[in-house]
Amino acid sequence: MRKTLLLTLVLVLGAAMAFAQNGSIGIFADNLGQSCTLQDTGTATYYFLHVNAIGATASQWAAPKPACLTGVRLADLPVFAINLGNTEAGVTVGYGICKVGTFHIMSVLYSVTSVTDCCYFPVIPDPNLPSGKIEIPDCLFNLTYGTSGKGIVNANQTCVCDVPTEDTTWGQVKALYTE
Numbered sequence: 001m002r003k004t005l006l007l008t009l010v011l012v013l014g015a016a017m018a019f020a021q022n023g024s025i026g027i028f029a030d031n032l033g034q035s036c037t038l039q040d041t042g043t044a045t046y047y048f049l050h051v052n053a054i055g056a057t058a059s060q061w062a063a064p065k066p067a068c069l070t071g072v073r074l075a076d077l078p079v080f081a082i083n084l085g086n087t088e089a090g091v092t093v094g095y096g097i098c099k100v101g102t103f104h105i106m107s108v109l110y111s112v113t114s115v116t117d118c119c120y121f122p123v124i125p126d127p128n129l130p131s132g133k134i135e136i137p138d139c140l141f142n143l144t145y146g147t148s149g150k151g152i153v154n155a156n157q158t159c160v161c162d163v164p165t166e167d168t169t170w171g172q173v174k175a176l177y178t179e
Contacts, residue, residue: 021144021145021146021147022053022054022055022056022136022138022144022145022146023050023051023052023053023054023056023102023136023146023147024050024051024052024123024134024146024147024148024149025048025049025050025051025059025061025105025123025134025146025147025148025149026048026049026051026123026148026149026150026151027046027047027048027049027063027121027122027123027149027150027151028046028047028048028049028151029046029047029151030047031047031049031104031107032104033047033049033051033102036149036150036151036152036161037151037152037154037161038121038151038152038153039112039153040112040115040119040153040154041112041113041114041115042111042112043074043109043110043111043112044109044110044111044112045077045107045108045109045110046107046108046110046121046151047104047106047107048063048087048104048105048106048107048108048123049102049103049104049105050099050102050103050105050136050146051102051149052101052102053099053100053101053102053103053136054100054138055098055099055100055138055139056095056098056099056100056136056137056138056139056144057094057095057096057097057098057099057137057138057139057141058082058092058093058094058095058136058137059092059093059095059105059134059135059136059146060090060091060092060093060126060129060134060135060136061090061091061123061124061125061126061134061135061146061148062087062088062089062090062091062123062124062125062126062127063087063088063108063121063122063123063124064088064089064124065088065110065121066119066120066121066122066153068115068116068118068119068120068153069110069112069114069115069119069121069153070112070113070114070115071110071111071112071113071114072110072111073086073087073088073108073109073110074109074110074111075108075109076091076106076107076108076109077106077107077108077109078093078106079093079104079105079106079107080093080094080095080096080105081094081096082094082095082096083106085126087106087108089127089128090126090127090128090129091106091126092126093105093106098139112153115153115154116154117154117159118152118154118159119152119153119154119159120150120151120152120159121150121151121152121153122148122149122150123148123149123150124148125148131145133145133146134146134147134148
């Protein structure tokens, strides 16, 4: 029994080390996060998702309009009731409860007139935060951080979407599986 309890504790701590980041905030063409190739003309809705959250109650980030996109932000469309700021200058989104997994947190409506080739639209840390990171309070209200994702707005579809990753070493990966 004691060995089982110790093994469980080691696995939980190892899993916590493997997830040093609390997911990522990305921009997508749909509210399920199935496509990051964004509409490039007319009135477009872009969807922000918290991807792979391990337990989050809020997030703070920004998504300023990239220089390669000619158009105007018409409106931020919040999913949750608690929102401060706006997506271009910096926004805080309160989820209201502890959320895990991948979920839709905000939409933004743009009027797009033109786009240059390979126009990346990144989510970045809120420039008002001294940490310089995307901040995400976890379910115990401890401050954790997230990574940034990006969407692509281009007519010729030659660019590829990024997949959020976390820097690690081979030794850190092996350490997860040692006895």
